[in-house]
Amino acid sequence: MEKGETQPQAAPAPQDIEAAPPAYAPRTAGEPEDVNQAPSQQPAPVKQMPTDLNAQQPQSTAPMTSQQPVLGVIPLNQLGEQPQWIDCPFCHQRTMTRVNKEGTSMQIVAGVLCCLLCVCLACVPCMAGWFEETNYFCSQCHNKVAMRPENGPIVVYAPVAAVPSKHAPGPAVPSKHAPA
Template identity: 35%
Template sequence: MASPQYTSEQQPQYTGEQQPQYGAQQPGMQPIQEKQQYQQQQQSFPQQQIPQQQPQQPLPQNNFASAMPLQSLQQGPAPVDCPMCRVRQMTRVEFVSGGTTHLVALLCCLGLCCGCIPYLTTWFKDVEHKCGNCGALLAVWHRSGRTEVLAHATV
């Protein structure tokens, strides 16, 4: 497309301040010199040092104020002093089938023909307590209510 051709009568006449100046600053635009000065200022300022935070160390897991005697353990985990590794740690519990489980399964089998139900739930199972540190079997809580201590203190 060709540029428009003006005759001398049609050409716009600019007077004084109206005449456009090429290379002048336009709104929202910075001249090259200002950009260079800004970049030099940024380089001359020292980079701001952000202090790095030290990674938080995990809290020790054996910060229990008191330990439960092994003969007092019941269904849930509890902090104990392990006689094997001598560390105060929360016990890990595991549900295992015991005498009560077998008895209830026999009764369910005779009455309802659903002898597998006691083996699928934890309601009728015994609880084994293991050390949270070394994994040693410490005690077994039976559904009948008694606790059998399996690990004794070694001197």
């Protein structure tokens, strides 16, 4: 080799590579400013998670275009096949849904048609889950909160507000023509 040429260097062996430096721990308000003093070995205090997440949210002055769901809580129109956390419209509690699948009359018809081919095939529509509707119930108040039919979008249920009837007897209104 000539004087001006350099030899290509081989990649360092894994044992030659130094370990990464320790992670930076930010100083808390109670720690001293002296950099020569050893850091305290006690972990920083942990903030406790609030139990009511809706009450702790900061109020903004800008109008909200859409409500953002709280983490883990699923809107009723987006429920899936498994039990999920919801805010029940009936009991106003945060609770887990109870999922119940129910066969429809089409499932029976499909079973009869399969039976015409072979008697052993009569149970296929039930076992395969054909033509089933999914019902979602609140696990606290046991009200039906949603239903997904086998061939359509999810239907959400909510409490019915009492509407006074115009034909129901109400307070007596004196008539102008009645004798006094």
